[in-house]
Amino acid sequence: MAIPISYNVRNLILRKGLTIMTALGIALTVTTAIFLMALLAGLQRAFVSSGDPRNVLVLRKGSEAELSGGFDAALFPTLKTLPGIAKDSRGEPMASGELVVVIVLPRKDGTGEVNVTVRGMMPDGLELRPSAKLAEGRWFQTGQREVVVSRSIRSRFTHTNIGDTMEFGKGSWKVVGVFDAGGSAYESEIWGDVNQMSSDFDRQGGYSSAYLRATDPIAADALTRRVADDQRLKLEGDLETAYYEKQTRSGGPIKYIGIVVAFIMAIGSIFAAMNTMYAAVAYRGREIATLRVIGFSRPAILTSFVLESLMLALLGALAGILLMLPFNGMQTGTSNAVTFSEVVFALTITWQVAAYALAFALIMGFVGGLAPAWHAARQNILNALRS
DSSP states (O other): OOOOHHHHHHHHHHTHHHHHHHHHHHHHHHHHHHHHHHHHHHHHHHHHTSSOTTEEEEEETTOOSGGGOOEEGGGHHHHHTSTTBOBOTTSSBOEEEEEEEEEEEEBTTSSOEEEEEEEEEOTHHHHTOTTOEEEEEOOOOTTSSEEEEEHHHHHHBTTOSTTOEEEETTEEEEEEEEEEOTTSGGGGEEEEEHHHHHHHTTOTTEESEEEEEBSSHHHHHHHHHHHHHOTTTOEEEEEHHHHHHHGGGGGHHHHHHHHHHHHHHHHHHHHHHHHHHHHHHHHTHHHHHHHHHTTOOHHHHHHHHHHHHHHHHHHHHHHHHHHHGGGTTOEEEEEOTTTSSEEEEEOOOOHHHHHHHHHHHHHHHHHHHHHHHHHHHTOOHHHHHHO
16 A cells, blocks of 8 residues: 655645755756756757758868868869759859858957857858848948858957947958847858958968758758769868757867766765655654554555655756746857857757756655665664654
């Protein structure tokens, strides 16, 4: 015969001071775990949501990043003749030769300067990125020293409002627009005309990368193979989505630090839950003995106390999730090991993150409650009644 759950609920309410303190200790561990998991989820969202499955990114053979993947611009017309490339609004192959450089910008909050990615692109570059929407102002014009910045760039760095002038390269660049990239990796970039950028950074005659739009995702796979197989080019292509997904390795340090911190805090929370449950067992010795006398078995006593510990952990998990919800969507940044510049992303508390936090808390509750529950179930009835 099992002990009713209402018995455990009443006991938690009766010892509400100890219950609240233990639940808050578990909640603190859960908030730390959620914070770190939300960081990783936001970083993954920034990269995985970047790119279009029809886009093929072309780099020099052996290169893994646009910054180191430069090739001769004379190869670009040959690239555009490859079969499987879609047509743009002018009826031409949809392709963009691009230049990627890194500049240093000061933060608005005065916390120093960081590297920011600047991308020069051809007019098709905008068509190749339909997820990026113009939020304010207008797009840059070809042949002009104009740039557009993402919303997050504008919110974090100085001289990035529309009408402002930015100083980099060989002179001034006017900010003419702000775009919204929907939380993707493009949110960390500044865009302008590729020819103007090449001239400013003395990179004429070469591109960092080229973007090609295939007619559909299946054709994009075939196009990557055609790029690699063409002996005239000595280039290689990769799906744009795959290229950005590889960059999630930037979150590796966060992941490892998170595991270590969460593990250490979990040990503390397990001992807190264990202490609470041992106190409950000691306080309710006669009560446990009475339950045994009226017919409840040892397994029923053990199950009841484990359930009580799990309820305590569940309470802490819910409190931790509620405490972290206001931080959902908060923007932050980290250094990208591939581009050597800052990538901006938002803390993202997904259902998966909440489920992991819940499971993490329940494991702490189970481990912390098992030993006291075993002690309660093994108590001698007569000794407990005399105490």
